[in-house]
Amino acid sequence: MSITLIWFRRDLRLEDNPALIHALEAGGRILPVYIHAPEEEGEWAPGAAARWWLHHSLQALGGELARRGAPLVIRRGPSRTALEALVRESGAQRVVWNRLYDPAVIRRDREIKAALREQGLEVKSFNAALLMEPWAVSNRSGQPYRVFTPFWKASRALGAERQSPGPSAPAHLPGLSGAPATESVEALDLLPHIPWDTGLAATWQPGEAGARQALARFAEKALEDYDRGRDRPGRTGTSRLSPHLHFGEIGPRQVMAVCTRARERAAGGVDRFLSELGWREFAHHLLFHFPQTPTRPLDRRFEDLPLADPREVPFEAWCHGRTGLPIVDAGMRELWHTGWMHNRVRMITASLLTKNLRAPWLEGARWFWDTLVDADLAANTLGWQWTAGCGADAAPYFRIFNPVLQGERFDAAGDYVRRWVPELAQLPDRHLHRPWEAPAAVLRAAGVDLDRDYPRPVVDLAESRRAALAAFEHIKARPKAD
Ligand SMILES: Cc1cc2nc3c(=O)[nH]c(=O)nc-3n(C[C@H](O)[C@H](O)[C@H](O)COP(=O)(O)OP(=O)(O)OC[C@H]3O[C@@H](n4cnc5c(N)ncnc54)[C@H](O)[C@@H]3O)c2cc1C
The missing domain is CATH 1.25.40.80 (Serine Threonine Protein Phosphatase 5, Tetratricopeptide repeat)
Incomplete structure (x- = not known):
C-alpha cells in the first residue's frame, strides 16, 4: 500500500492545499506531520505573538484532520531526523510539502529534499503561498x-x-490505521508563561x-x-x-x-x-x-547613515506607546494589545523611529517581529526598509511622516487615538493629536495633566526632521550599489 507523508509548515489548511491534493491523487494512505524546529529559522524563529498564533492554528488543523480520519502527528526537530524517523516508522514512500521562501528555510529544504531522494523516496514540493x-x-x-x-x-x-x-477540503482523509506516536501541541510550549495574551484571544480566531x-x-x-x-x-x-x-x-x-x-x-x-x-x-x-535584506539595507549607502547615540534613543517609550505623540502611541498600544497594527500606523511609527529618532531600522523590525501575529520576514523587511528609505521602491528619505499631520488627516474624528490612548479621550478633536499645544484650561477640562497622565513628546518633530535630513546629506552622493 502506498503511503504519503505530508509535511505541514506554514500551509495550515485543508482547502486549496496542493501538497495534500497531490498526496490524495497518489492514492493509498496519508500521514500528516508537523515538525517543531524553530532553531532552523535562525534569528527569525517565530516571535512571542506568532507562537501564540501557531499554537491555536495547530490545534485547529489537528482537529480538522482528526475529524476526517487522518490525525496530525507532531514531532520536534531537527526536521530531517524527524522526517527520516517517521518515514521508517510509517513505511512512507513519498514525502510532499508546500514551499516557503525564507532564506534559511530554502537552504534547509533543499538539503532535506536531496537527502530523502538519495534514500530512494519520491519527494515533491508545491506552491501554496x-x-x-x-x-x-x-x-x-x-x-x-x-x-x-x-x-x-x-x-x-x-x-x-x-x-x-x-x-475544497475533502470530507474524509485516508489516514494510517496505526499512526506513529505524536507530541501534543501543548508540549511545544508555544503559549506565554505570563498571560499577556488576553487581547490576542479577544481579537482573533486562528485557523x-x-x-x-x-x-x-x-x-x-x-x-x-x-x-x-x-x-x-x-x-x-x-x-x-x-x-x-x-x-x-x-x-x-x-x-x-x-x-x-x-x-x-x-x-x-x-x-x-x-x-x-x-x-x-x-x-x-x-x-x-536579495536574501541578505532581513539584516542589511538593499541600498547599501544606508550602512553608513549617521545614527543617533543609542543611549539617547527613547526606544522603550516607543515600544510601549509612551512617546507623547498620540497616533504613534495608539499604534504601539494596538500592537501590544492585539498583535496587529494598521498599515498606515505601521508606517508612521516606523518613520518616527528610523527618521526622527534615527534608530537602526532593524531594532524596530525586531520589535515588530516579536509582537506581530502576522510577523512575516518578507513583508516586515520590505515595510521597514521602505519606511526607512533604504529598500526597494523606498519612500524617499526626505519623506518624513509628521505624526501630528498624519493623525489629523487619517484619524480626524479621533476614533483610533481615543480607543487606544483613553487618557486623552476627553480632549476636543482639534487638540487630540497635539495635546502639548492645548491651552491649560482645555487640558484641565479634559482631565489631562501632561507629565502625570500623558507624556510630552519625546522628540521635537521639526528639529529632528532637520537632523535626519542632515544625516542623509552624508550618504546621498554615494553610489547605490547593493
Ligand atoms: C514597518 C512595516 C512592517 C510590516 N510588517 C509586516 C509583517 O510582518 N507582516 C505582514 O503581513 N505585513 C507587514 N506589513 C505590511 C502591512 O502593514 C500589513 O500586511 C497589513 O497592515 C495587514 O493588514 P490587512 O491584512 O488588514 O491588510 P489588507 O490591507 O487587507 O491587505 C491584504 C493583504 O495584502 C498583504 N499586504 C498588504 N499590504 C502589504 C505590504 N505593504 N507589504 C506586503 N504585504 C502587504 C497582506 O498579506 C494583507 O493581509 C508591514 C508594513 C510596514 C510599514
Missing part, C-alpha cells in the same frame, strides 16, 4: 524588479490575477475556519469601499487577513477568487486590494532575490 513563484517574474534583462509598479504589471501579464484555487470567516466578513462589509476605508485606522476598512495568510490558513488564490467575483460590483476597491496582494508578492520576490 503565492500567486507567482518569486523567480517567475523578471524584467527585460532577466533581473529581479526593485520597483513595485512594473513588478505588478509584469506579474499580471503573466497571469497573477487569473490563478484559481484548488479543491482555517477563522480565515474563511475573516475573508467573508471583509468581502461583505469593506471590500467595495477598500480604496477609501483602507487608510482610516479607526475603522475596520482592511481585511485583517495578514496572520491567516502568513500561516497559510488561507491562500492568495482563494482570496483572488472572492475578489474576482466582487470585481463586477466595485472595480476600484477590488483593484486597490489586489495590488496589496501584489505587494505581498513583491515582498517575497525581493526576499528571494
Whole structure:
C-alpha cells in the first residue's frame, strides 16, 4: 500500500492545499506531520505573538484532520531526523510539502529534499503561498524588479490575477490505521508563561475556519469601499487577513477568487486590494532575490547613515506607546494589545523611529517581529526598509511622516487615538493629536495633566526632521550599489 507523508509548515489548511491534493491523487494512505524546529529559522524563529498564533492554528488543523480520519502527528526537530524517523516508522514512500521562501528555510529544504531522494523516496514540493513563484517574474534583462509598479504589471501579464484555487477540503482523509506516536501541541510550549495574551484571544480566531470567516466578513462589509476605508485606522476598512495568510490558513488564490467575483460590483476597491496582494508578492520576490535584506539595507549607502547615540534613543517609550505623540502611541498600544497594527500606523511609527529618532531600522523590525501575529520576514523587511528609505521602491528619505499631520488627516474624528490612548479621550478633536499645544484650561477640562497622565513628546518633530535630513546629506552622493 502506498503511503504519503505530508509535511505541514506554514500551509495550515485543508482547502486549496496542493501538497495534500497531490498526496490524495497518489492514492493509498496519508500521514500528516508537523515538525517543531524553530532553531532552523535562525534569528527569525517565530516571535512571542506568532507562537501564540501557531499554537491555536495547530490545534485547529489537528482537529480538522482528526475529524476526517487522518490525525496530525507532531514531532520536534531537527526536521530531517524527524522526517527520516517517521518515514521508517510509517513505511512512507513519498514525502510532499508546500514551499516557503525564507532564506534559511530554502537552504534547509533543499538539503532535506536531496537527502530523502538519495534514500530512494519520491519527494515533491508545491506552491501554496503565492500567486507567482518569486523567480517567475523578471524584467527585460532577466533581473529581479526593485520597483513595485512594473513588478505588478509584469506579474499580471503573466497571469497573477487569473490563478484559481484548488479543491475544497475533502470530507474524509485516508489516514494510517496505526499512526506513529505524536507530541501534543501543548508540549511545544508555544503559549506565554505570563498571560499577556488576553487581547490576542479577544481579537482573533486562528485557523482555517477563522480565515474563511475573516475573508467573508471583509468581502461583505469593506471590500467595495477598500480604496477609501483602507487608510482610516479607526475603522475596520482592511481585511485583517495578514496572520491567516502568513500561516497559510488561507491562500492568495482563494482570496483572488472572492475578489474576482466582487470585481463586477466595485472595480476600484477590488483593484486597490489586489495590488496589496501584489505587494505581498513583491515582498517575497525581493526576499528571494536579495536574501541578505532581513539584516542589511538593499541600498547599501544606508550602512553608513549617521545614527543617533543609542543611549539617547527613547526606544522603550516607543515600544510601549509612551512617546507623547498620540497616533504613534495608539499604534504601539494596538500592537501590544492585539498583535496587529494598521498599515498606515505601521508606517508612521516606523518613520518616527528610523527618521526622527534615527534608530537602526532593524531594532524596530525586531520589535515588530516579536509582537506581530502576522510577523512575516518578507513583508516586515520590505515595510521597514521602505519606511526607512533604504529598500526597494523606498519612500524617499526626505519623506518624513509628521505624526501630528498624519493623525489629523487619517484619524480626524479621533476614533483610533481615543480607543487606544483613553487618557486623552476627553480632549476636543482639534487638540487630540497635539495635546502639548492645548491651552491649560482645555487640558484641565479634559482631565489631562501632561507629565502625570500623558507624556510630552519625546522628540521635537521639526528639529529632528532637520537632523535626519542632515544625516542623509552624508550618504546621498554615494553610489547605490547593493
Ligand atoms: C514597518 C512595516 C512592517 C510590516 N510588517 C509586516 C509583517 O510582518 N507582516 C505582514 O503581513 N505585513 C507587514 N506589513 C505590511 C502591512 O502593514 C500589513 O500586511 C497589513 O497592515 C495587514 O493588514 P490587512 O491584512 O488588514 O491588510 P489588507 O490591507 O487587507 O491587505 C491584504 C493583504 O495584502 C498583504 N499586504 C498588504 N499590504 C502589504 C505590504 N505593504 N507589504 C506586503 N504585504 C502587504 C497582506 O498579506 C494583507 O493581509 C508591514 C508594513 C510596514 C510599514
